[in-house]
Amino acid sequence: MTTSTVAGSRAKTPAGPRTGQRPQRTDRSAYWMLAPFVALYVLFVIGPTIYAFILSLFNGSLVRGGLGSFAGLSNYANALQSQDFWSSVWHTLLFTILTTPPLVVLAFFFALLADRATRGRWFFRLAFFAPYVLPSAVLSLIWIWIYTPDSGLASDFLGRIGVTAPGWLGDPNWAMISVAIATVWWTLGFNFVLYLAGLQDIPRELYEAAAIDGAGPIQQIRRITIPLLNRTTTLVAILQVIASLKIFDQIYLMTQGGPNYSTRPALEYIYDESFTNMRIGYGAAVSMLFFILILIASFVWLAIVRQQGRTA
């Protein structure tokens, strides 16, 4: 994967028929090619979203047929007044805040180091990327073992150097941090690979020219590397934020939303309410609210990025 960030590699459009005179056949076959995807998209994404919105206006129960009694906007009102709902949204945001900066900064840092390694670079690429291919269940099992009180690797190691280990998954103050650490270890590799590819696109002449002008290594990184990796950083950050807002797997498997619901993210709250408590109408309303919150966050983000694009 290469991101070309340096001047002028836009390919010229090949000489062909004059614009405005596209042959009809190309148009129709394109639509036919797209049709299966559009059909599946409508069937499995658009349709259910509309259905979920309709469901949210009723007191639907999972075990009773039909939509249930009409509830109007009372499901939304209950959700907005519910302490559990806001806590779960906060937990999702907290997870995003705890994981996104490390995953951007650390990935960049390790990519810088790996880029300088002339020998065995394949080994570092493998070592950093390998955790990324693990399924979330395997990741959770590994880290549950590491976080076992007293006898787990983490507590044992800290004990040997004389530090009392916190209750990794049992202490409400530490549970989210522990899950965040596991997640950073897990997904670092992906961002690392993106950064490494971006770094390899920066021509060496820029560094040589800067060195001749008397720039030290830190200055080179600040003035050359980071600005030229802006697009990669934006990509990495956006992907991270989106992935973090969807968090469910690791938290469900490692802490089941505990201890005392202190790590339950929004998606698990929706799952608990809709499927375990069988209140599918209320769950649909909560998911609609969460969707709106993500939409607002996305618009804010888009505005920032557009602003960046204009001033860049």
Added chain:
Amino acid sequence: MAQVDHISSGTDADRTGLSRRRFLQASLLGAGGLSLAGCGTLEAGLAGTPVAPGTVTFWDLFGGGDGARMQQMLQGFTKQYPRLELQHITLSWGNPYYTKLALATIGDQPPDVGVSHASRLPTLHGADLLQELPAQALSKHGLTPDKFNPKALRACTFNGKLFGLPLDTHPFVLFYNTDLCKKAGLLDAQGNLAAMDSPEAFTDALVRGKEASGQWGAVASINNDTATCWRLFQSFYSQLGGQMLQQEGTQVVMDDAKALQVLTFLKDLSGTRKLMPQDVDYAGGIALFANGRSAFYLQGEWEITTFQLAKTPFSMTLFPNVFGGEGGYAVQADFHTLVVPAAGNDDARTDRALTLIRSLLDQSLTWAEGGHVPSWQPVAESSKYRELKPQSNYAAASDAAVIDPPGWYSGSGSNFEVIIGSAVGSVLAGQAEPEAAVRAMRSGLEQYADTPSPV
């Protein structure tokens, strides 16, 4: 040109013997082959076809020692009925199991036989997820009412109709290390534990136990284990005569004073006198008792196999009657029942299901060896069970059993238990004061009580 050095090594693949295209083709073929191999519920579920006839599907939530025992009993079943194919799945205990059971039944793909705690039966029955067990089919398999523990059977009966068959009672009990208790002078002449019928006696026993063990008097797991915290609390609270919910869970009748009394007592034992650890999870609690670092262990009877394998010198007895006084003994327990989830009225399926159920009940002695009190009277009243020590020590708990109050959010492993258990756990761990915990319990329960029931 310097640019050439930085082109990524995307062409590496072409240089090696195995091209990317060949590799992709091979793995596609491999994946296709794998998916054709093996038949069973996954393929049937994906294709929407019925599972091969003569198959009995059984879902349970038994892990650990219970799981091993159930495997043993299921092997006995397959030996007894070689023509019936058994498909057995174990799911995570608690909400995950019940959620999946409910969803599978709603989606018309339920197992033939499932396990259910008696405290979850009202919700499952109210949601029309269980099939009624007709008297004729029951008597054909010899599953008549007189063969079951009456209290357990009553818990499976709704409007005079039977919706499950009880397998056992599993109460909260007291494990004690016989060596340490002897050292502490807590055993009587016959080697049995002296009664601890008051808060002072119980505390004193723990103090002496802590001296003998050198580390802890008693241990009850706290971290990520709201169930144990709930059971400990409920045992003491019921001895005081307290109740939690009424009217199918729509009314919270918790007695704040009694709850406070129990929580203050627990805080005294753990935080103030340091007789019980404040940071211990389920596995850690087992390890502490198995290694003789605690004189007592407060848990359900199902851990008996773990300690037998660890060769810990231990015995078990009824959970102490600390607050009950004369005639007020109560202890938290539940009944495991075997149910047939609703899936149309297929007589052949019901017949296969009852065959499996009868076979499991006949092997109740194996199940009892795992610590449970059998509900199947032919085994419970037999001399073989009475000779089973220490399992038969606490058989009387099935008459003093207090199961969770009925409610759509209540039952074994439910949100009800999580709310109370979390609050109790926070007191035991020293993270919250008893008054704050009582407030948290009340507000958590009232939120659910005010929510209209989806069932």
